[in-house]
Amino acid sequence: MPSTDPFVPFALPDIGPQEEAEVLDTLRSGWLTTGPKVARFEKAFAGFLGASGLHVLAVNSATAGLHLALDALGIGPGDEVITTTHTFTATAEVIRYMGAQPVLVDIEPHTLCIDPAQVAARITPRTRALIVVHFGGRSADMTALLALARAHGLRVVEDAAHALPATHAGQLVGTLGSDATVFSFYANKTMTTGEGGMLVLRDETHARRARAMRLHGIDRDAFARFNTAVPAWRYDVVAPGFKYNLTDIAAAIGLAQLPRLRAMQQRRAEIAAAYREALADLPLALPPLPAPGDVHAWHLFAVQVHGMARDAFIDAMFAQGIGMSVHYVPLHQMSYWRQSCGLDAGDFPVSQAVYEHTASLPIYSRMDDATVQRVAAAVRRVLPGA
């Protein structure tokens, strides 16, 4: 029987009166694009990360941030960059932007993140960098990955689109010692600016390059270094850059979201705990927990269905009025990646097995307890023999 209750969306942004007021303030200020609010947002974000010596650059998407990161690291034709097949296409497409070769590897079953052993097995003299994804908001094994990268002289970029806030060994993702960390503020992420992202860099030279490439390759510092009275019209162009700057309208949303981020994460963690309890006895594999003491951002709550076919499970959940998704159809299943990298599902047994069974339940900070229980009850109704 189809449900008559209101449809439960898969994701919903958590926008309240603070966001509305901050955006209205920007609209009335006369300054809509990159300006004072972006500067404040970057400063506030650096404050949230709390580590000194980091360069924090607001960008108009995480994809832009990943592109700028690889550009700043000097990745180019002839280079190989290792990343995971179990991700969104943006993680790997930026490697192609640079004319470099993506090398896709499998994940670990207990984290669903890139497997350090698989990375080690694919390192060649051409390997320049590694892009790590903290799947679902659970941090990857950064201790092993950073050690491996150090041993082989590889750059490390973290695609932290899911991992705000998340910790590894007690330290916030963004401060773990990689060369670059990129967060996403897309509408369904743990914090949003509609579209947007944040690029965190450690090295001053990388930051200077990314700052210029973010806006048409324009470098104002070249003049400012020698002359403090540089007129606003005076700038140099040092490269054919991109149009990746964040607007003040978007930064206004971010300024209102950031002080609420901890509370929003706590709500997601409560929902994840409630799901775990309510679903514990069902024929499902629940998402991996973080290492003891670590924070999971709970961007996703992806279960693996073993009682019935995954597609039928998702159809039945929709019939119960519950929005669902799949994270991910791995890259080795996508025609472009399969053909251009010559991939075969047999090369990714863990990712492939997870993919065949995986279904993501709704999780967002505005979900109330009754809705969480409604989703759990729908899962129980849908699974046979449960």
Ligand SMILES: *Cc1c(COP(=O)(O)O)cnc(C)c1O
């Ligand atoms: C959402 C997402 C991105 C892209 O983020 P945008 O801000 O939309 O560019 C990249 N990688 C992963 C893993 C994502 O989930």
